Amino acid sequence: MRRSLALGAAILLAASACTVGADTGTGTNGGGGKEISFLTFESPNLTPAYWDAAIKRVTDKHPDIKVKKLVAPSTDRTGYAKQLLTSGQFPDVAIAVDSAGFAESGALYAWTPEELKDFQFPDANPIKGGHHQLPANTQTIPPIYYNKKMFADAGITATPNTWAELVAAAEKVKAKGGKPFVIGGGKEGFPSAMILDGLVSVDLYGKTPDWLTQRRADKVKFADPDFQKAFGKFADLVAKGYIDKSQVSRSYDDTQAAFLKGEGAMYPMGNWFASAADTKPHDFEIGVFNFPSEDGKLVVPAYTGGGMIVNAKSANLEAARTFALAFQLDKTQLDTSVKADGLFPAIKGYTPPADAGATFKAGYDLYQKAVEQKAVVNAFSWETADDGLLPGMKDKVYQAAQDVITGRKSVADACAFLDTEWAKAK
Amino acid sequence: MTAPTPERAEEGKSPTRRRRKPILPRVWHFASFGAPGVLIYLCFVMAPILISFGYSLTNYNPFNPPTKFVGLENYKNLFSDETFLTALWVTTVLTLIVVIVPNVLGLGIALLLDKKGWLYNALRTVFFTPVILSSVVVSIIWQKLLDDQGPINQVLRALGVDHPPGWLSDPDIALYSVASIVCWQMLGFCVVVYLAGLQGVPTELLEAAEIDGAGPWRRFRAVTWPLLAPSLTINTVVMLISAFKTYDYVKVITNGGPGSGTTATIAFNVLATGLDANHAGYASAMAVVMLVIVAVVTTIVLQFLRRREVDL
Numbered sequence: 001m002r003r004s005l006a007l008g009a010a011i012l013l014a015a016s017a018c019t020v021g022a023d024t025g026t027g028t029n030g031g032g033g034k035e036i037s038f039l040t041f042e043s044p045n046l047t048p049a050y051w052d053a054a055i056k057r058v059t060d061k062h063p064d065i066k067v068k069k070l071v072a073p074s075t076d077r078t079g080y081a082k083q084l085l086t087s088g089q090f091p092d093v094a095i096a097v098d099s100a101g102f103a104e105s106g107a108l109y110a111w112t113p114e115e116l117k118d119f120q121f122p123d124a125n126p127i128k129g130g131h132h133q134l135p136a137n138t139q140t141i142p143p144i145y146y147n148k149k150m151f152a153d154a155g156i157t158a159t160p161n162t163w164a165e166l167v168a169a170a171e172k173v174k175a176k177g178g179k180p181f182v183i184g185g186g187k188e189g190f191p192s193a194m195i196l197d198g199l200v201s202v203d204l205y206g207k208t209p210d211w212l213t214q215r216r217a218d219k220v221k222f223a224d225p226d227f228q229k230a231f232g233k234f235a236d237l238v239a240k241g242y243i244d245k246s247q248v249s250r251s252y253d254d255t256q257a258a259f260l261k262g263e264g265a266m267y268p269m270g271n272w273f274a275s276a277a278d279t280k281p282h283d284f285e286i287g288v289f290n291f292p293s294e295d296g297k298l299v300v301p302a303y304t305g306g307g308m309i310v311n312a313k314s315a316n317l318e319a320a321r322t323f324a325l326a327f328q329l330d331k332t333q334l335d336t337s338v339k340a341d342g343l344f345p346a347i348k349g350y351t352p353p354a355d356a357g358a359t360f361k362a363g364y365d366l367y368q369k370a371v372e373q374k375a376v377v378n379a380f381s382w383e384t385a386d387d388g389l390l391p392g393m394k395d396k397v398y399q400a401a402q403d404v405i406t407g408r409k410s411v412a413d414a415c416a417f418l419d420t421e422w423a424k425a426k
Numbered sequence: 427m428t429a430p431t432p433e434r435a436e437e438g439k440s441p442t443r444r445r446r447k448p449i450l451p452r453v454w455h456f457a458s459f460g461a462p463g464v465l466i467y468l469c470f471v472m473a474p475i476l477i478s479f480g481y482s483l484t485n486y487n488p489f490n491p492p493t494k495f496v497g498l499e500n501y502k503n504l505f506s507d508e509t510f511l512t513a514l515w516v517t518t519v520l521t522l523i524v525v526i527v528p529n530v531l532g533l534g535i536a537l538l539l540d541k542k543g544w545l546y547n548a549l550r551t552v553f554f555t556p557v558i559l560s561s562v563v564v565s566i567i568w569q570k571l572l573d574d575q576g577p578i579n580q581v582l583r584a585l586g587v588d589h590p591p592g593w594l595s596d597p598d599i600a601l602y603s604v605a606s607i608v609c610w611q612m613l614g615f616c617v618v619v620y621l622a623g624l625q626g627v628p629t630e631l632l633e634a635a636e637i638d639g640a641g642p643w644r645r646f647r648a649v650t651w652p653l654l655a656p657s658l659t660i661n662t663v664v665m666l667i668s669a670f671k672t673y674d675y676v677k678v679i680t681n682g683g684p685g686s687g688t689t690a691t692i693a694f695n696v697l698a699t700g701l702d703a704n705h706a707g708y709a710s711a712m713a714v715v716m717l718v719i720v721a722v723v724t725t726i727v728l729q730f731l732r733r734r735e736v737d738l
Contacts, residue, residue, distance in 0.1 A: 400685075406596070
């Protein structure tokens with residue numbers, strides 16, 4: 001009898017180890033309230049303290065909701081979210097995660113028009129007719145932040161308004177022995193491609209706003225002349241020595257630090273950099289100008305989204321939705337995100353705090369003028385909807401940019417590479 | 427009628443019955459003690475392999491249903507996929523370096539450390555320490571060291587090198603930088619295995635060889651090296667398998683870059699394809715091919731090395 005029990009227990013133990021749980025959210029009904037999990041990510045701007053304070057502000061108003069904070073191991077929170085989904089641990093709520101892929105699979109809750117009524121761009125980022133990510137904020141990607149002292153030393157008296165003026169400014173800086181651009185890359189990749197993103201957005205999307213939608217329909221290709229032309233301008237900067245290829249291995253954090261240390265005159269980066277520009281130590285004044293177009297026409301690349309997504313299968317769906325909306329619409333939280341991460345909250349009636357930093361204000365003003373003039377286009381490689389890059393293609397764009405920087409690929413080869421990878425990604 | 431004596435009672439038993447009795451306990455012991463391990467192995471090793479093979483015959487994408495059977499199309503596409511072929515090349519180069527360098531250096535260091543004394547004991551510990559560190563921790567540390575603005579290049583600049591190498595940014599160098607890091611960490615393993623092997627070399631043989639007039643090199647070649655054959659086998663196979671499935675170093679240090687595929691191993695591509703691009707079926711095909719390659723290469727290497735052991 002004891003032997004039978006032992007054998008049964010052994011088999012049961014082994015078998016239970018092989019059981020895979022149902023794919024549900026990771027929230028539970030905690031004692032005294034509903035618990036939800038919230039996936040965050042950390043960066044120089046978004047510290048653990050930032051997230052803790054933000055969560056507390058919401059839970060103080062909703063004491064029945066308890067939040068278990070999860071932290072992605074890198075800034076690639078989208079990749080981490082996929083791992084969690086695959087392993088059956090998809091969080092109840094996540095922020096700034098590309099919703100493409102998750103939405104199509106049915107993993108995300110689709111926000112209703114009523115829930116989106118307070119957002120400035122409720123129709124942003126549709127995926128198969130649904131809106132799965134709260135369009136909480138807008139980011140201009142990239143404006144060009146510049147070192148005013150280096151500009152003055154190089155005899156540059158006005159910010160570039162055309163591409164030719166930008167190139168001329170770069171040449172002047174180089175002639176003075178400085179580095180025209182600060183770029184990075186490392187394992188994040190995107191700092192290597194910022195200039196390329198700007199060129200494609202301004203030159204290509206400025207003329208053909210739905211270019212990527214056409215690409216999805218195979219009506220255009222990366223190897224087409226228009227895209228190659230934009231890429232060619234990027235390669236031209238490399239050929240002229242304005243971009244230092246040794247910087248492609250530098251992490252995003254180190255890249256930002258390098259600019260703040262005065263290692264280069266211009267830093268093309270999303271407007272989130274304004275937070276660091278306004279708060280972190282540097283011994284020169286920082287300015288910002290729009291990414292210049294060929295003819296000086298105002299075209300500002302931007303992306304609206306970056307908000308909360310909610311697990312459609314959350315065990316506490318109502319609590320998750322409540323938390324997400326409360327988080328995104330809280331005035332104090334919005335003000336904090338402006339200061340901490342330089343975001344432009346896309347909430348109706350919102351105005352930035354009076355004590356926002358000077359660099360942020362300058363960038364925000366540029367964006368507001370673009371909105372008024374209807375000069376905003378999508379930011380290439382940052383779109384996350386039906387008109388966005390296919391899953392996995394962002395990394396390929398970053399790789400292509402790095403290959404051109406290091407001289408490993410010509411522009412034609414890089415564009416052909418993107419088309420090849422696109423065909424595989426479909 | 428008298429009761430049979432014990433001897434007579436024993437004689438009455440059938441020999442067949444006595445031999446059959448132990449069978450049941452053996453079955454029982456296997457079922458009791460072996461079953462959990464076997465079940466765990468089946469569930470966590472064999473089942474995933476079979477499932478992966480199954481996925482490799484489909485276009486499985488967890489984010490884009492439905493899944494369709496595509497037969498061997500994934501495998502066919504693999505061998506015309508430049509990204510995969512590049513990864514195969516990268517993995518091969520990395521594997522060759524990681525198999526050869528730690529073995530050679532490990533043997534040399536082991537010979538130097540094969541002496542008595544507290545200093546040599548301390549040095550053994552020093553050399554083995556990297557092995558027990560997390561590969562992610564090692565990767566992060568070395569990434570900082572090898573950065574263009576890192577301490578190594580700063581020292582080189584201070585020494586007058588105006589343009590030090592881009593250890594991680596130069597596509598021609600990055601793979602060798604990653605391989606060097608892997609070698610650095612795995613070196614200690616080889617050292618320890620060779621030290622253990624050296625402990626098994628009979629001093630009598632060495633003394634006899636010395637008496638016969640054999641010098642240090644001859645003693646090493648004729649006595650020590652042949653007797654280290656098992657150590658060589660262990661080190662080679664372990665390094666081979668470890669190198670071929672290298673993922674974490676690449677992910678943390680370079681994320682497959684700089685650029686496209688310069689340091690991307692097959693294992694890295696498996697995860698990038700499966701998790702970033704969501705093509706789990708295609709990724710599974712890569713994984714299966716990698717498994718087959720590792721199995722075949724390992725078998726061949728083992729056969730060759732074990733034949734050398736047998737020849738002794």
